[in-house]
Amino acid sequence: MTALGGPSTSTTSTMNSMSTQNPLYHDIILEHYEYPRNKGMCSGADATSRGANAMCGDDLRVSLRLDDDAAALEEVCWDGHACAIGEASASMMTEAVTGRPKEEARRWVRTVRGFVTGREDEVAPDLELGDLEALEGIRQYPVRIKCALLAWEALDEALGLAERKRAAEKSG
């Protein structure tokens, strides 16, 4: 299951048409901003990583817990404050990678990086972006790339930290 939660988690907008016309502030972005998924700290987290953009005051923390085999991401959470793009992307990130194998989570990171920067060759064809399609507008606003990727870069780092922690526990 790679789809991001399906139709019940995002509004296809008939109301508020103002925002669907807006290339950046798509209804999906606003919906995730208003109703963020997996906000908070993961219980029993294996690692937490911070993504911050001091210049605009964005400060996010991504925490995650691997499953017993340390093969998949059992739970992924995010916390902190960022702009609508940053928070929506964080929310969508947690939906995309929760329950997925580590390798797929890493492919997600590469895919989203490629998607928002217009590097289509980096986008894995088998991963269904779903709500993340709403980030396409970022390509016209390079200033916001860092916002869109803040949680994803933190995820990447947290994943590495979690793996090392679990490997150390195993050998120690």
Place this chain on the structure above:
Amino acid sequence: MAVIDAVSAQRPDAPLDIASIRRDFPILAEEVNGHPLVYLDNAATSQKPRQVIQALVDYYEHYNSNVHRSAHALAVRASERYERTRTLLASFINAPSPDEIVFTANTTEAMNVVVNSWGGTHLQPGDEIVLTQMEHHSNLVPWQVLAEAKGAHLRFVPLSPTYKFDVAAFTQLLNPRVKVVSVPHVSNVLGTITPVAEVARLAHQAGAIVVVDGAQSTPHMPVDLQALGCDFFALSSHKMLGPTGVGALWGRRELLEEMPPFLTGSSMIDEVQWTRSTWAPVPKKFEPGTPNIADVVALGAAIEYLDALGMERVRAHEVALTGYALKTLRERHPELDLYGPSDLTARGGVVSFNLKGGAVHPHDVAQLLDEQGIAVRAGHHCARPLHGVLHTAASVRASFYVYNTLEEVDALAQGLEVVKRVFRRVLERPQEGGA
């Protein structure tokens, strides 16, 4: 010589003719995202009148030459124009002498000259440096580095509940260990005007010198150094209709004379031998290498432009704009957190705010305003610790200058309606935890 034709059309006893002034600024005719440019980011940098742009072009087209080094005609002319700006600036801020004006790259470099050159030779372990909570990083970070190196301590004058400089709290901080007090003349976030004359009087009584970050005051109001009574004053050309790459440090002659140079090399020397050199007199002692000649010349044109407008009138226009902005924003957008004093006599034309405690992130506000051609700034505005005092990570900042209009304030207010529409559902929710 630039002909200031539009400016000379200003009637001497009347308020400024803003429409006429706007015609002098080519960039104000630009369109952004299909909208007329509404430039409200003047605290970051100001736009340039064609008189300044032309001065730059004239220099490179007709008399570009290195200064002070040759006897040929171009060099003589370039040197004259370069030094003329020094004289114009001295007069503009009522410095006792042009010899006390040092050209730097910007205010930040000017601060570094004071910190390193004066601070480096006057501070002892245990000494205290008094700053304010309002500091721009350029009047904070250099002092941090100095304090660390010298074993000195930083103290911060707090804001009053109405965002003003708390004079009572300041007097509490004064003691014999305080060697220097450094303050912003006008805060680049709050617009707060520091009562420099009073600060200087109190500081001198306590035996401390006074340094003023004048980057946000010099462009916007009359500055009279002799009335202020401070010991050092820094400013930037690009914030006062001049080009980037030039700033100035004014310092009391006796202080500049006893200070060692900051950067050394050519031009700031007198005699050079193999193993030692002597220094040129002040101000040349602080101007190493080839200066930013062209931009200093163009700054001269900016000073002449402002002089012709009259800084009292520039200030009056900005007071009107700021008053209208505060009133309009309060009426149309009561959910805004407006930072800075309400007292218009105590603030400059900088209005920073957040939308309902940051429920809509400043970055998003600025982005949506930009889509409507309105240029404001979002972030901490190089004053991160100050934002901590404001209990927020970032803010939106609109800042005015002489070419802005009441209609542009209306455009800002209208633009915020759009922001609120896009984020309607977020704004309707009960506040949780704030920014």
